[in-house]
Amino acid sequence: MAVISSSTKEFLYEEVANELARLIAAGTYRPGDRLPSVRQLSLQRKISVSTVLQAYMLLEERGLIEARPQSGYYVRLHPTAAPPEPEISSPEPDASQVGLRELIMRVLRDTENPNLVQLGTALPNRDLLPTKKLNRIVATLAREKEEQSNGYFFPPGYEPLRVEVAQRAVVAGCSLSPSDIVITAGCSEAMELCLRAVCRAGDIVALESPTYFGILQSIEALGLKALEIPTHPRDGISLEALRFAIEQHPVRACLVVSNFNNPLGSCMPEENKRELVELLARYEIPLIEDDISGEIYFSEQRPLVAKAFDRKGLVLLCSSFSKDVCPGYRVGWTAPGRFRATVEWLKFASSGVTASLPQMAVAEFIASGGYDRHLRRLRREYAQNVAWMTQAVMRYFPPGTRVTRPAGGFVLWVQLPEQVDSLELYRQALKAGVTLAPGYIFSAKQQYRNFIRLNAAVWTREVERAIARLGELARPK
Numbered sequence: 001m002a003v004i005s006s007s008t009k010e011f012l013y014e015e016v017a018n019e020l021a022r023l024i025a026a027g028t029y030r031p032g033d034r035l036p037s038v039r040q041l042s043l044q045r046k047i048s049v050s051t052v053l054q055a056y057m058l059l060e061e062r063g064l065i066e067a068r069p070q071s072g073y074y075v076r077l078h079p080t081a082a083p084p085e086p087e088i089s090s091p092e093p094d095a096s097q098v099g100l101r102e103l104i105m106r107v108l109r110d111t112e113n114p115n116l117v118q119l120g121t122a123l124p125n126r127d128l129l130p131t132k133k134l135n136r137i138v139a140t141l142a143r144e145k146e147e148q149s150n151g152y153f154f155p156p157g158y159e160p161l162r163v164e165v166a167q168r169a170v171v172a173g174c175s176l177s178p179s180d181i182v183i184t185a186g187c188s189e190a191m192e193l194c195l196r197a198v199c200r201a202g203d204i205v206a207l208e209s210p211t212y213f214g215i216l217q218s219i220e221a222l223g224l225k226a227l228e229i230p231t232h233p234r235d236g237i238s239l240e241a242l243r244f245a246i247e248q249h250p251v252r253a254c255l256v257v258s259n260f261n262n263p264l265g266s267c268m269p270e271e272n273k274r275e276l277v278e279l280l281a282r283y284e285i286p287l288i289e290d291d292i293s294g295e296i297y298f299s300e301q302r303p304l305v306a307k308a309f310d311r312k313g314l315v316l317l318c319s320s321f322s323k324d325v326c327p328g329y330r331v332g333w334t335a336p337g338r339f340r341a342t343v344e345w346l347k348f349a350s351s352g353v354t355a356s357l358p359q360m361a362v363a364e365f366i367a368s369g370g371y372d373r374h375l376r377r378l379r380r381e382y383a384q385n386v387a388w389m390t391q392a393v394m395r396y397f398p399p400g401t402r403v404t405r406p407a408g409g410f411v412l413w414v415q416l417p418e419q420v421d422s423l424e425l426y427r428q429a430l431k432a433g434v435t436l437a438p439g440y441i442f443s444a445k446q447q448y449r450n451f452i453r454l455n456a457a458v459w460t461r462e463v464e465r466a467i468a469r470l471g472e473l474a475r476p477k
C-alpha cells in the first residue's frame, strides 16, 4: 500500500517524483543524464524499493524520464512528443464594438466559489505567493512609518517604488528614470489610463486575437472598437497582418501583451518587437504594451520588452505585481513615454492616488532582495506545473485536442474538437465542480467557440482529477 507523506499529504512516491521533477526542471539532471539507481535512492532516502519504482513510473508516465533495459532510468532527451499547437488565429478582419460584459461578469462570479476547482481564473498559485513575508513588512511599516503609510502619495506615486521599478526595467532593456513612471492600481488601471490618454470614444484599437478579456472590457467601457489581428500561438501578433490592417483602417492605437500573452502564452521574438515598434512609429501610432507576466519566464533570460526599441516615446509600457507577488495589493505602474503628463493627470482625475501601504510594502520587498529569490522559485514551479497540465490534457482530452506551449506565465489555451462548444462545456464543468474560461470571452466577436483557457498555476491530485473530468465531458457523445 502506498505511504502518505506527513509533511505534504501527498503519497510518498509522489513526493519523491515531484522532487526529482524539480531537479530535472532546475537542470540538476539534464536530458540524457542517468538518475540514481532504484537501490541507491531507496537506501539513501530510507524508503522502500517499491516506492522508488512507483516514483520512477510516475515520471515515466509524465514523459520526463525513460527506462533503458539493463541500464536504469534516464532523463528524456525530449520530454514526450510535444502536443500539437493551435494554428495562427484568423479573426474577422473588421473592427467591432465589444459586448461581453454579462458573460464575463458571470464567469468572474464563479471564480469566487470555494467549492469549485478553479481552472478558470488567471490568478497565481496562492501557496507560492510571499504573503507571510509581505505581512511582516506591512506590520513593520505600519508601526515605524505610521504617518507616511496612512497618508497620500500623489501621482506619480511613491518614489522609492518608482526607483525599484526603473532599476528592474533595465534588465527588460529599458532605460527609465523614476520620473518616467506613474504608479497605478494594478495593470488594469495602467492600461485604461493609457487607452484614455491616446484614444477617444469610437477610435479603433488593434489587438492580438485572442486576448485577455479585461482588455476587451476596458475597450467596451471606453466605447472604443476592437480590431483583432491574427496571432501566432508562440510568436504573438502577426506583423504582416497588422501592417495590412493599418493600411485598411484608421488604427488609433495598438495594444499587445508582448511576453506570455494571456491566454496564448505567446512571447514575441526580439526581432518582432523591434519591427512592431518601427512599424507603428512610421504611422505615429502609440503602442500600449502589457508586460504583466514578463518576469515569469522558463528559459535562462528575461525577454526584453518592445519598449526597449522605442526611440520616439510612443510606447506606453504597463505592468503590475499581480501575477507574481500580490494580486490583492493592487500595485501596478506605467512608463507612458511622451504621454506621461497626461497619464499622470488622468490618474489623479480618475482615482486620485494609489493606496500607500501596499506601495511601500512592495518597494521594501524588492529592496530587501526577496523578489529575485521568490521569482526563481516561481519560475521553476510554474514551468513544471505547466508541463504536467499539458501532459494531462493530452492524456485525458479527446483526440484532435491542441494545446499551446507557453515559455512563461501559467495559462494554457486549449483547442477542442470542432463540435465542442466551450460555453456548454463550461456549464457542465460547473455541475462537475470545476471552472474554466470559455474561449468566447477572449474575442470581441466571440470567435473561440471550441477553445478554453486553463490555469496551470497549481498542480495537485485534485487538479489532475478535474482535468480528467473535463476531458471526459469534452468527448463527443
Ligand SMILES: Cc1ncc(COP(=O)(O)O)c(C=O)c1O
Binding pocket: 122, 185, 186, 187, 188, 189, 212, 214, 257, 261, 262, 290, 292, 319, 320, 321, 322, 327, 331, 332
Ligand atoms: C494580460 C493581463 N493584463 C492585465 C491583467 C490585470 O492585472 P491587474 O490585476 O494588475 O490589474 C491581467 C490579469 O489577469 C492579465 O492577464
